[in-house]
Amino acid sequence: MAILFNAPSIIPLQQKANHVNFPARITNIQPKFYHASVRNGRTHVPSLTVKVQVVVEGDVVGKEPGSVNEENDYGVVNLHHVGILCENLERSLDFYQNILGLEINEARPHDKLPYRGAWLWVGSEMIHLMELPNPDPLTGRPPHGGRDRHTCIAIRDVSKLKAIFDKAGIPYTLSRSGRPAIFTRDPDANALEFTQVDV
Template sequence: MIKLTSLLHVSLLVADLARARAFYEGVLGLAPSPTRPEMGFDGVWYDIGAAQIHLICLPNPDPVEGRPAHGGRDRHTALAVEGWEALKTKLDAEGIAYSLSRSGRRALFVRDPDGNALELVEAI
């Protein structure tokens, strides 16, 4: 019997690592992981609980234009967030577009500068 037990990491392609880091670090407040070794190519790791996000600097093969406006209708990575109202305030102040979850939960969908969709759900 096979049983998957946990999500270890998600890799996201970003075309401009500095621009992506400004979003993930400056807007979302993440800090690069000090525990990951050099991989031999541009990228950065972020620890989120027991899992990680790995940004890999490569041209994105997916078009950014023509993607669904609501990230919940596209492939996305869901993350729990403490300070959900503060997140909304930060996104508004930065002029970053997002859409609220249609489920009625305190969740929103936002895209990073490369069009990768993130679902940010209030941690309970």
């Protein structure tokens, strides 16, 4: 036996469409009919996706991830690299290669710049180590790197990196929010965050 449902009447549409924290007016609702079936005395309704047009008044504070203002859309793709200053390239490479396990991108130029440096792969992006004077002090920085300028690297297993830091005697702090993330500093006190993500 099939039962017909009118989608807007069975879904609290305002609640589904207005997922941002500001007043919105829903317009241009396209009502559709969906078939439901009864199996073993239970009504089964297929998953519904309802498209609506939302008119927003005021500032937008809950944009979709990756959204770009069409007026200013110049083609952002992703983050290409992060530049990190170091006092001694060999000391930094020892940390980034031997502790963190990052590999040098040999294809990137390192002899065409007026300072020494190296490019390290971080997934499909890079860290550019630059041997230049660091304007940031080595002391007096916040003990927790999350309260300082920092570079965040997505990883699969925070507990494994924590064990690597413990074995190497590298100090770190864990996320104050309880999420799986660990913070440390490189030899030049540059803060690094490693946050666990599902891949």
